[in-house]
Amino acid sequence: MSLATFRGGIHPPGSKFMTENKEIEMLVPKGELVYPMSQHLGAPCVPIVKKGDRVLTGQKIADTDAFVSAPIMSSVSGTVKDIGNRMTISGALETCVIVESDGLFEHGASLLPHRDFRELEPAECVKIIREAGIVGMGGATFPTHVKLSPPPGKKIKWIIVNGAECEPFLSCDNRLMIEHPEPIIGGLEICLHIFPEAEGIIAVENNKPEAIRRLTGELSEHGANIRVAPHDVKYPQGAEKMLILTVTGQEIPPGALPAEVGCLVLNVSTLTHIWHAVTDGTPVLDRVVSVAGDAVASPKNIIAPLGTSVRELVDAAGGFSREPARILSGGPMMGISMRSIDVPIVKGTSGILALSPKYAPTFDESNCIRCGRCITACPMGLWPSELDKAVRLRQYSNFEQNGGMNCIECGSCTYVCPSRRFLTQTCRDGKAGVMAERVKQKGIGAK
Amino acid sequence: MDKPLVIASSPHIRAEMSTQKIMANVIGALIPAGLASIYFFGPRAAAIVAVCVASCVISEAAWQKLSGGKITVSDLSATLTGLLLAYNLPPSVPLWMGAIGGVFAMIIVKHFFGGLGQNIVNPALAGRAVMLSCWPVAMTTWTTPWVDGVSGPTPLAVIKLSGGALPRLADMFIGRIGGCIGETSSIALLLGGAYLIWKGIISWRIPAVYIITVAVLSALFGRSGGPVVEILSGGLILGAFFMATDYATCPMTPPGQIVFAFGCGLIASLIRTFGGYPEGVSYSILIMNLAVPIIDRLTPPRVLGEAKRHASK
Numbered sequence: 001m002s003l004a005t006f007r008g009g010i011h012p013p014g015s016k017f018m019t020e021n022k023e024i025e026m027l028v029p030k031g032e033l034v035y036p037m038s039q040h041l042g043a044p045c046v047p048i049v050k051k052g053d054r055v056l057t058g059q060k061i062a063d064t065d066a067f068v069s070a071p072i073m074s075s076v077s078g079t080v081k082d083i084g085n086r087m088t089i090s091g092a093l094e095t096c097v098i099v100e101s102d103g104l105f106e107h108g109a110s111l112l113p114h115r116d117f118r119e120l121e122p123a124e125c126v127k128i129i130r131e132a133g134i135v136g137m138g139g140a141t142f143p144t145h146v147k148l149s150p151p152p153g154k155k156i157k158w159i160i161v162n163g164a165e166c167e168p169f170l171s172c173d174n175r176l177m178i179e180h181p182e183p184i185i186g187g188l189e190i191c192l193h194i195f196p197e198a199e200g201i202i203a204v205e206n207n208k209p210e211a212i213r214r215l216t217g218e219l220s221e222h223g224a225n226i227r228v229a230p231h232d233v234k235y236p237q238g239a240e241k242m243l244i245l246t247v248t249g250q251e252i253p254p255g256a257l258p259a260e261v262g263c264l265v266l267n268v269s270t271l272t273h274i275w276h277a278v279t280d281g282t283p284v285l286d287r288v289v290s291v292a293g294d295a296v297a298s299p300k301n302i303i304a305p306l307g308t309s310v311r312e313l314v315d316a317a318g319g320f321s322r323e324p325a326r327i328l329s330g331g332p333m334m335g336i337s338m339r340s341i342d343v344p345i346v347k348g349t350s351g352i353l354a355l356s357p358k359y360a361p362t363f364d365e366s367n368c369i370r371c372g373r374c375i376t377a378c379p380m381g382l383w384p385s386e387l388d389k390a391v392r393l394r395q396y397s398n399f400e401q402n403g404g405m406n407c408i409e410c411g412s413c414t415y416v417c418p419s420r421r422f423l424t425q426t427c428r429d430g431k432a433g434v435m436a437e438r439v440k441q442k443g444i445g446a447k
Numbered sequence: 448m449d450k451p452l453v454i455a456s457s458p459h460i461r462a463e464m465s466t467q468k469i470m471a472n473v474i475g476a477l478i479p480a481g482l483a484s485i486y487f488f489g490p491r492a493a494a495i496v497a498v499c500v501a502s503c504v505i506s507e508a509a510w511q512k513l514s515g516g517k518i519t520v521s522d523l524s525a526t527l528t529g530l531l532l533a534y535n536l537p538p539s540v541p542l543w544m545g546a547i548g549g550v551f552a553m554i555i556v557k558h559f560f561g562g563l564g565q566n567i568v569n570p571a572l573a574g575r576a577v578m579l580s581c582w583p584v585a586m587t588t589w590t591t592p593w594v595d596g597v598s599g600p601t602p603l604a605v606i607k608l609s610g611g612a613l614p615r616l617a618d619m620f621i622g623r624i625g626g627c628i629g630e631t632s633s634i635a636l637l638l639g640g641a642y643l644i645w646k647g648i649i650s651w652r653i654p655a656v657y658i659i660t661v662a663v664l665s666a667l668f669g670r671s672g673g674p675v676v677e678i679l680s681g682g683l684i685l686g687a688f689f690m691a692t693d694y695a696t697c698p699m700t701p702p703g704q705i706v707f708a709f710g711c712g713l714i715a716s717l718i719r720t721f722g723g724y725p726e727g728v729s730y731s732i733l734i735m736n737l738a739v740p741i742i743d744r745l746t747p748p749r750v751l752g753e754a755k756r757h758a759s760k
Contacts, residue, residue: 251752332460360459367563372699381751403750411458425456
């Protein structure tokens with residue numbers, strides 16, 4: 001049976017076999033935990049604790065007044081050891097709060113539990129979600145309370161749960177759906193309480209039959225306006241625009257948000273956190289991370305407190321079985337290559353992958369042969385080889401006119417390019433170039 | 448972790464298919480036609496192939512060496528050009544002419560315009576066109592397979608001059624007719640073309656639209672042989688599957704490819720019917736090659752969400 005899908009896309013080897021059957025294991029971190037002030041899209045937080053302060057598990061340690069931001073909690077109890085610059089996953093130095101764990105995990109009540117969320121006003125739910133520091137846990141880390149506050153006049157018709165998990169190697173969302181479907185559905189019900197006229201759709205790629213079975217089984221006890229929508233396996237199915245197109249048939253206009261077409265997309269892990277924040281009063285303290293790759297001795301899914309060092313996760317997965325060429329945060333298509341494993345995991349860390357040169361080879365570019373594979377692969381309907389040409393000639397206006405700003409950086413074009421050209425990277429450069437020109441023009445206009 | 452980690456931008460994994468593998472697949476798809484040409488035209492066909500391939504590979508390497516560039520003959524594109532040039536030559540052509548055709552194709556047509564992917568016309572066809580204008584007699588003398596040393600007209604020449612009998616369709620299908628060494632065996636070329644479509648290296652669009660356009664137009668123009676003879680004659684199948692689909696010189700988007708293939712079919716039919724030459728496949732592709740930049744400009748892909756936005760406003 002052929003299901004609805006989007007144009008373009010690719011079929012990289014899933015490589016899910018390493019972790020998809022591994023139950024989520026808990027990791028108790030030793031020593032110090034590091035909390036970068038920027039774990040989300042938007043304004044960075046500012047520390048609200050001082051060196052030497054005692055903090056409790058769940059206590060807010062950093063916040064800001066900015067709307068597009070999310071507070072950060074301590075995931076352990078202990079003492080603030082330092083506030084200073086530390087290297088983060090991106091390789092950059094960032095202001096971090098460093099907490100020395102006392103190993104007691106003494107909880108401080110930061111949020112009130114609400115056993116029946118239906119007694120809450122929608123606005124109160126959104127406030128709790130903000131205070132719990134919930135962001136898009138699929139990796140985009142957009143603050144969830146902002147998503148749940150669409151511009152007035154935009155009616156939300158569909159709340160889509162993103163359980164696609166289309167990146168190779170990653171199974172953290174899959175395992176959450178299999179092992180803990182209740183909080184996902186519960187979180188969705190909270191969102192439907194906020195948007196009572198919306199329909200809830202849980203979208204799962206059909207390479208996760210167990211997850212589909214568990215969710216469907218769980219739903220029979222809830223009923224109401226929620227359904228599970230399986231769809232074909234194709235990368236980047238989990239990209240917001242692709243998922244909305246597949247599930248609702250709606251295309252989001254360039255530059256617009258999903259709310260424009262009445263949609264709201266939330267990752268399964270985000271919903272789990274929404275459920276726990278509202279009903280238990282537990283803020284975002286931990287997340288599930290798939291530790292995988294052909295250079296990891298025993299790949300697994302680990303639930304670890306935020307701030308835990310990547311090194312501890314790698315050790316928990318048996319360390320390296322061979323020399324890794326690249327260590328990634330996230331999946332192989334969109335993940336970031338890391339300089340060091342002595343960096344903390346953050347809210348958006350869905351996977352830690354260690355890949356050998358065989359899996360992640362390094363190539364030199366050669367001439368574009370105009371084969372058109374990048375056009376076929378691009379889910380956004382762009383012409384990557386032409387955009388690449390424009391950027392290399394510094395023709396940013398040409399890049400913009402040809403829709404370059406719509407690039408979602410999914411990497412499909414680079415993946416298929418037989419000439420191994422860095423098409424995704426030149427698109428990133430092009431977008432940065434256009435933004436720089438805009439700033440320059442604004443500056444001239446202001447004078 | 449002794450070695451430093453690779454720091455690179457995403458994606459970190461790549462598909463198997465490389466430029467070299469694509470070229471190798473196309474070369475592989477041309478092997479049945481090559482074997483057929485040796486079977487029908489004898490060892491001389493093999494000699495023509497060897498000379499043209501060697502000429503192209505050596506010219507490319509020499510040019511890149513002299514111009515201080517990276518030598519890229521291992522991408523096999525020069526080998527492919529040599530093979531296609533050879534397939535477009537008559538069996539009795541002097542070998543040195545083939546060698547000169549190869550030098551012209553590689554240096555003037557390909558590398559003067561920037562090398563792989565940058566040339567604006569098909570190098571093999573441009574090489575052949577130059578040879579045809581330099582040595583018109585040698586390039587249009589057709590030996591009949593099985594009958595040594597005897598020259599005879601090709602089916603298209605028979606139609607053009609309205610003289611003589613057309614060969615049997617079965618002979619045309621297997622390739623036992625006069626013509627260029629690599630173009631006569633329709634069955635061998637169709638096998639290779641089907642393989643390329645199956646492997647996703649070419650799409651069906653260009654060959655299908657090109658061939659159907661020629662079949663329909665030749666019927667409309669009232670040509671005597673009928674559509675099947677038109678399809679099996681001359682270089683149409685070789686051109687439609689292997690020359691018009693050359694990535695560098697055909698449009699990149701599906702609508703562009705359909706426009707391009709229709710143009711090829713139209714021009715080939717016009718030349719066959721009203722032109723001075725009996726065959727028009729080579730020139731139809733060369734002329735349409737020149738139209739590719741404008742076709743590309745006029746047929747970009749639709750950016751997701753864009754048309755819908757215009758419709759809703």
